[in-house]
Amino acid sequence: MRFATDTGGTFTDLVVEKDGMLHLFKSPTVPSNPVAGVLGAFSVAADAFGVDRKTLLQMGNQFIHGTTHAINAIVTGRTARTALLVTEGHPDILLLREGGRERPFDHTVRYQRAYIPPALTFEVPGRLVASGAENKPLDVAAITAIADRLAELEVEAVAVSLLWSIVNNAHELEVERILRERLPDVPITLSHRLNPSLREYRRTISTAIDASLKPLMDRYVGGLENAMREAGFEGRVLVLTSQGSMVSADEIRRSPILALNSGPSMAPIAGSYVANADADEADTIVFDTGGTTFDVSLVRGGYVPFTHESWLGRPYQSDLTGFPSVDVKSVGAGGGSIAWVDDGGVLHVGPQSAGSTPGPVCYGAGGTEPTVTDASLALGYIDPDYFLGGSIRLDRDAAIAAIRQKVADPLGLTVEEAGLAMLEVWTENMVQAIADITVNQGIDPGTASIIGGGGAAGLNAVAIAQRMGCPTLLIPEVGAGLSAAGAVVSDVGRGFRRLFVTSTADYDAAGVRAKLAELQDEAEAFVAQMGVGAVQTEVSYFAEARYAHQVWEIDVALNLEDMDDAGEALREAFHEAHERIFAFRDTASTVEVIAWRAQVACKVAETTELRIAPDGAEGTALRHRQAYFSRLGLVEVPVHTFERLETDQQFSGPAIVESRFTCVVIQPGVTFQRSAVGTLVIRPELTPETAKELN
CATH class of the missing domain: 3.30.420.40 (ATPase, nucleotide binding domain)
Structure with missing residues (x-):
């Protein structure tokens, strides 16, 4: 078990x-x-x-x-009191960052403060150059004095990020030695060990984040x-990572930055599993709607993309993590999102959330602000007596009263119209997040399937799919716990990285082989330690590459058996990856590789299907209740029990498919059926007859 x-x-x-x-x-x-x-x-x-x-x-x-x-x-500022040690003359790495503003000419936006303040940033005398040669030796006395000052300041963690430590780590190792002598109980993170990135800010910010999280x-x-x-x-206790895998609890203690966004990274893992069984499309959009946030991610041709652009908050108004992770975008648009009308009479939904305490108004736990859950209850989509299988009884009258007072009356709408408006605004917030991660990466949503997960996903999953033009919508049987289900099918794994710059114009085949051999040795050591008893082990290799003079790299999957001494296989693989993302290739340009990466995956158990075990409870497979739909008004609709839905029969909306943990609202004219593995397969396109009636 x-x-x-x-x-x-x-x-x-x-x-x-x-x-x-x-x-x-x-x-x-x-x-x-x-x-x-x-x-x-x-x-x-x-x-x-x-x-x-x-x-x-x-x-x-x-x-x-x-x-x-x-x-x-x-987010809440509960990290450890952390000091940052940098090379002399470079104290402002975390303040200057990489530049950029979300709204360049809006000077009312306060400039982001440094993750570690200047008062806790210390300059280390000593300098390496890009070749790794020592330009100026370390000043041991100065470092000792810094260590004593850190003790006076009662620093709880130390981050060390020195220039060109990724080429020569001698100075960072010496700093660590002195700190451990003077501060034996204070955790230390070295940048070359954690994140050997060429970019100074990204290497430094990831080091700072990791160190600040270690005590906590x-x-x-x-x-x-x-x-x-x-x-x-x-x-055995394992912890999920932001890289779509899991590691031992001790590994998280050593590198806690791995646990950033660990839960959301599992949704695309589960999504890939579901898409393989029931989707015909090559690409899949995966979204996970919880009570507080809406997370969206991609599966491209069976591959879950990674990103180096994960922000701690709003882009440019927060810090990057600087660490490779599964590409997941999160917005404050969960089922507990609060609806409010501003002074100009404009309706907003979120990003504020009622959370679990006090929760939506209908929970009866002290909430006073109407939420998406309240709107869905008022519209008849949620059964007040069957929420979480009946473990929580919802107060529909209280939800209606809150919507009337805070939304309907200010906008001059009925409660039902206000509820629909709340869901429509909520949906638009999600659609924008999906567009950002699909269209911006060369994915046409009209040729991709879409998977809805999370307890609140079914409330507007069909509306999202219709809005994006996706031909297939999948709601897994285990969708209400999509991320947790992803953990069940995820692997024990870890990513490893080596910096080595070369190009197809002057390809250093021997150097590439040496770096890949280092990665292979590190991956095998991880497998020997963490993969004991694994039923299957796989190591994938990637190059972080770009066309000459481009600023940013993309990940290129490598087949080591195809690697040649001229770099032609690498060049062609990069052209294909670049064209897939940006819709063009430049075969005349030189391809530069900045870094090489290995991703280890050890499958620790065989799981054949993401199926929910039947609960054995008695009950009817089909009921009816009244629900409110746009253009139809209040109508009586069939309510199908998810786990009892026939697998060989096609149905059409309006309808509601309900389980103990979620309900899926099927719009009029939309067809759906349950697949052989239990997934609800929905075709969002309206039937011709319904489209004609609604128009």
Whole structure:
């Protein structure tokens, strides 16, 4: 038996894999103590299995945990008091960053402060040049004095990022030696060891983030492990990473930056799994709508893209992570998004969220601001007596009253019209996020399938698919816990990187072979340590390359067997990748490679299908209730039970497909059926008859 959890802003999802089937459970997240939310989800699961929590935990051999604890600590300013050591003459790396503004001429926007303030930034005398040669030796006495000053300041962590340490790491290693002598209990992160990137800011910011998270994540991961052991779990604890894989809890302690956005990175992993079974399109858009955020990602030809452009907040108004991760874009557009009308009479939805505390108005827990969940309840899309399988009873009258007071009356609309308007604005916010990650990367949504996950996804998944022109919409049976389900099918893995610059005009075949051999050795060492008992192991190699004089690189997948001494295979692979993303290739240009990367994946268990185990509860497969639709008004619609929907029959909307954890709103004229593996396959294009009626 295996367990996987994903701690979100509103609910903590738990997936239990037993006998090849998945069991999904949800429990409210406890923001002040996420571990308590995890244990709460296990208590819910134990009740469902008819055992006590300790017995259930003792049955498990693997616990996989995804968390937003690291990113939340950064957003809320709860990171450690961290010092930054840089080369003398370069104290403003984190202040100057890479330039750029979201709105270049809007000078009312405050310039972003440095992640580590100048008061905690110290200049280290000593200098290496680009070749790695020493231009000026380290001043050991000055470094010792800096270490003593850090002790006086009660610094909790230290980041060290010196110029050209990626070519020659001697100076960083010497600084580390002195710091460990003077500050033996203070964690240290070295830039060359964590992120050997050519770009000074990205290497430095990732080092600073990693160091600032070490004390916090050491306590969190240690507390999680201890809590699980005390509760009865005796198996292996793994933590999800932002690179779409999982590593040991000790690895997160050493490099906590790996845990940034660890939960959202699993949605495309699960999406790829689902698309392989039920989608004909080569590319797939994956979105995960939780209670607080809306996460969107891609699967391109079965490959989950990585990015080096992950921001901690708004682009240019925050810092980059500087660390490669699965390309996931997040916006504040979850099911708990609050609707509000500004002074000009314009309706907005989000980015503020009611979260889990106090939650939407209909929760009856003190919330006063109308949310998307309240609107969906008022429109009849959600059954107030069956939310989370009936574990939470919703107050429809309170939701209607809040919508009337805060949205409908100010806009001169009925409650139903206001509810629809809230959902339409909410949908537009999501559509823009999807366009940013698809059109901007050369993906035509009209030729891609789209997968909806998260508890709130079904409320407007069809509307999103229609708006984007996607021919196929898939709602997996386990979609309400898509990220947690992704953890079940993810691999133990880690990425490794080496800086080595060469070009096809003067290709250094021997140097390339040497760097790839280093990566291969590092990957094999990881497999030997972490891949014990794996049923399958795979190592993928990539080049970070660009045309000569371009500023940014793209990832190019490599087949080591095709690599030749002239670099022709690399050149052709880059042309294909560039054309796929930017719709053109320049065969006359030289291809430059800046870095080489290996991605290790160790499959630790075989999971055949992302299927939810039947709950065994009695109930009708088809019910009816009244729901409000645009142009139709209030009509009685069929309500299908998701897990009892016939797999060989096609249905059409208007309809609602409902499970214990989600409901899918099917617009009029849209056809749908359940696939052989349990996925709800929806064709968003209207039938000709319905299109004619609505027009």
